[in-house]
Amino acid sequence: GAGVSQSPRYKVAKRGQDVALRCDPISGHVSLFWYQQALGQGPEFLTYFQNEAQLDKSGLPSDRFFAERPEGSVSTLKIQRTQQEDSAVYLCASSLVTSRNTGELFFGEGSRLTVL
């Protein structure tokens, strides 16, 4: 497809379960970001990849959160032992340029995670 694709769109997990969220960026895009958006708030940065290298993971809230992009294309955000406070929309964004040069970010529609 032409845009950033995220799956699943909706995920309900019981507290303590592990979840994996997938992001398929626009083909050829070097930069990939993960953001977390709580209801009524703006997106909060989680982590940044340039190709397969994770250059910034300062926004990951705890060691239960882990992200990878092994071949520099598809990325997975994994959350272990989910807690209720993890309930949010997880947004993936990609960009053609390396981020320090700025550039337009293309966002996916997000994965809405609800932890019961």
Added chain:
Amino acid sequence: EDQVTQSPEALRLQEGESSSLNCSYTVSGLRGLFWYRQDPGKGPEFLFTLYSAGEEKEKERLKATLTKKESFLHITAPKPEDSATYLCAVQARGDYKLSFGAGTTVTVRA
């Protein structure tokens, strides 16, 4: 730490009633200021990037301006299809991430 504050939180307009949204920011060396539009259940959609004070950009009924402390998004003669949440974000020099404000939700009534 970079900070972005948007006001008002919500804005209800009559079709054709022009208004402005405010984005105040503090950042250790601005690389760029961004405006995005977000529709319910969708990801943010890029509108503008502004790089330096005095810069202005326009797109249809939207015009963004930048000073050293704030940015304004002016909506001229809005239509119902302009209803959305408008997000402001800043990027500091040497940083990868964008830091977003909480957004202004605009509702335009026909």
